[in-house]
Amino acid sequence: MNAKTFFLKLKKKKINDAEYRCITSSAFSLEVFKGELNNYTTHTTSLITVDAIIDGKLVMSTTENLSNESIDKLIEDLIETSKYTHKKGALIYKKKSKYEQYEHFNNKLGTYPIKKKIDTIFEIEKRLKKADKRFTEIQVGYDEKEVSHEYQNTSGIKTTNKYNYYVFSAEIVIKENDETKVHNEMFINNDFAKFNIDEFVKEATKHALKKLHPVQLKSKKYNVIFAPEVTAELLSSYVSQLNAELVLKNSSWFKNKLNKNVASPLVTIFESPLKHTIDFVNSDDQGVPTQNIDLIKNGKLKTYLHNLETAKAFKVQSNGHASLTGSKIGIGAHAALFLKPGKLRRRDFFNKIKNGIYINHLEGLHAGMNAQNGNFSLKCEGMILENGKITKPLDMMTISDNLFNIFKNVKDISKNVEYIKSDVFAPCIYLNNVSISF
Numbered sequence: 001m002n003a004k005t006f007f008l009k010l011k012k013k014k015i016n017d018a019e020y021r022c023i024t025s026s027a028f029s030l031e032v033f034k035g036e037l038n039n040y041t042t043h044t045t046s047l048i049t050v051d052a053i054i055d056g057k058l059v060m061s062t063t064e065n066l067s068n069e070s071i072d073k074l075i076e077d078l079i080e081t082s083k084y085t086h087k088k089g090a091l092i093y094k095k096k097s098k099y100e101q102y103e104h105f106n107n108k109l110g111t112y113p114i115k116k117k118i119d120t121i122f123e124i125e126k127r128l129k130k131a132d133k134r135f136t137e138i139q140v141g142y143d144e145k146e147v148s149h150e151y152q153n154t155s156g157i158k159t160t161n162k163y164n165y166y167v168f169s170a171e172i173v174i175k176e177n178d179e180t181k182v183h184n185e186m187f188i189n190n191d192f193a194k195f196n197i198d199e200f201v202k203e204a205t206k207h208a209l210k211k212l213h214p215v216q217l218k219s220k221k222y223n224v225i226f227a228p229e230v231t232a233e234l235l236s237s238y239v240s241q242l243n244a245e246l247v248l249k250n251s252s253w254f255k256n257k258l259n260k261n262v263a264s265p266l267v268t269i270f271e272s273p274l275k276h277t278i279d280f281v282n283s284d285d286q287g288v289p290t291q292n293i294d295l296i297k298n299g300k301l302k303t304y305l306h307n308l309e310t311a312k313a314f315k316v317q318s319n320g321h322a323s324l325t326g327s328k329i330g331i332g333a334h335a336a337l338f339l340k341p342g343k344l345r346r347r348d349f350f351n352k353i354k355n356g357i358y359i360n361h362l363e364g365l366h367a368g369m370n371a372q373n374g375n376f377s378l379k380c381e382g383m384i385l386e387n388g389k390i391t392k393p394l395d396m397m398t399i400s401d402n403l404f405n406i407f408k409n410v411k412d413i414s415k416n417v418e419y420i421k422s423d424v425f426a427p428c429i430y431l432n433n434v435s436i437s438f
Contacts (some may be wrong), residue, residue, distance in 0.1 A: 003152040006071055010052060010154070013075065017092045017152045018052040021285065021324065027145040028114075033138075049324060050074055054082035058090030061398045066338065070378050091308040093287045093318075094155040100289075104280045105162045106190040117142050123197060124170060131205040135213075136296045137173035142166065159283040165190045167421070168200060172208045183208035190278045210383065214395030217384070219437035223356030224399075225349075225385065225430050228417070233365055235339055238403055241371070242295060242303075243331045244310035250261050253374060253404055254301060263299040264410040268340035270294045271333070273320075279335035279423050286322035290334060293319060305331050326363065335423035342413035342427065349414040351388035353430055358383045358390055359399065372395035374403035400435045409433075 003020035010018050024046045031039035051060035052075075059081040061074050112405045128138045130149045144166040151157070167188045173182045185204035187195060224236065246252035254262065263269075275291040283289055286308050294302050306314065307322035307329060323332030344352060361381040369376035377400040383390045406429075414428040 021049045022150040026149045030142040032140045056088040057085045099282045127201045136175045139171045141169045157287040181211040214393040216438040221433040223436040227360035228426045232420035232426040244304040262301045263407040265299040269296040272336045273334040284320040284322040285324040288320040290320040338425045346416045356385045398437045
């Protein structure tokens with residue numbers, strides 16, 4: 001099947017507004033455990049999603065059948081579905097736009113022999129086994145993925161986004177006497193040459209051993225520093241509430257807060273989908289060009305996340321956040337989400353705060369948080385900060401707070417920014433008077 005044939009057949013049915021999306025992905029995974037390759041899987045899929053506006057209503061269908069013979073059946077399904085659909089007001093993007101181009105797909109990644117990738121994970125396992133006798137179980141994995149998104153519509157809009165990446169991961173079980181801990185280490189990139197086994201093993205070992213011999217403190221309010229990975233998790237949940245559909249449904253905390261102060265003046269949150277990284281994307285799932293934008297600037301809410309339909313309801317231009325989920329166009333935040341860093345590097349940042357708790361892991365934020373009011377009470381892991389230095393690990397902690405108050409009460413932000421797998425770039429953030437119980 002191709003878009004041109006689909007559109008011509010629709011036109012014969014006097015259907016003039018339609019969209020065509022083709023997502024092709026290929027992936028393979030490797031896993032080593034106890035000296036054996038116990039997983040080697042490959043997977044390739046192509047999924048076509050088509051939709052059309054019939055009698056003012058948007059109807060959608062998907063198929064994995066790429067033959068031209070499937071087109072007639074798809075069109076019949078669309079027409080039939082429109083008889084049972086009542087929601088009107090669907091839109092097709094028609095503005096002739098310029099799309100930024102950037103070749104971020106790494107053609108070399110797929111040329112590295114699979115044997116080299118297998119040998120690498122065996123070598124990681126071997127070195128981790130030697131690193132410490134308390135590492136009783138080690139599981140090492142390699143995942144590689146290549147994705148291509150093609151979008152076309154009947155107004156002549158055509159865009160393509162293509163990306164690839166790989167992930168090395170290691171899960172380490174650490175046992176000493178009656179104490180057992182688990183640590184996960186990860187490295188993601190799309191340039192295979194940038195992976196350094198020595199550095200990966202060194203970091204994995206350091207972080208794993210830091211979890212041994214945890215202590216408990218008194219339950220009270222503490223100065224708290226959130227590690228970049230925790231900041232990223234909080235940030236993703238926070239930005240998801242900027243979804244304009246939620247605002248229209250009165251389900252977002254940010255309703256009626258546009259152009260008002262919603263966070264600390266230190267907080268600037270922005271998206272850079274056009275930044276030249278592996279997260280580059282030049283259009284959303286309605287063919288609308290993306291843009292680098294401030295979502296919150298110096299604590300003030302600047303915009304909601306819009307697709308074409310919500311933009312019309314708010315009488316603004318779409319800022320390119322349409323997201324195809326299953327058979328529905330919704331709204332999603334982009335990759336390359338940033339919290340603007342502060343001025344102090346990590347060491348100076350810790351020295352300034354002196355004493356408190358460094359939290360480096362939260363459990364179940366999405367499931368354990370009230371999405372509308374932001375309240376949560378979650379188990380977490382972390383370390384004691386004493387005289388500006390990270391010392392003993394902490395265990396069996398629970399943090400109770402409010403997502404929106406966290407960003408309102410940010411007292412400082414570190415300069416160091418780390419890339420997190422969820423496509424967020426985050427520094428450390430510091431708050432005081434946070435309730436921690438043991």
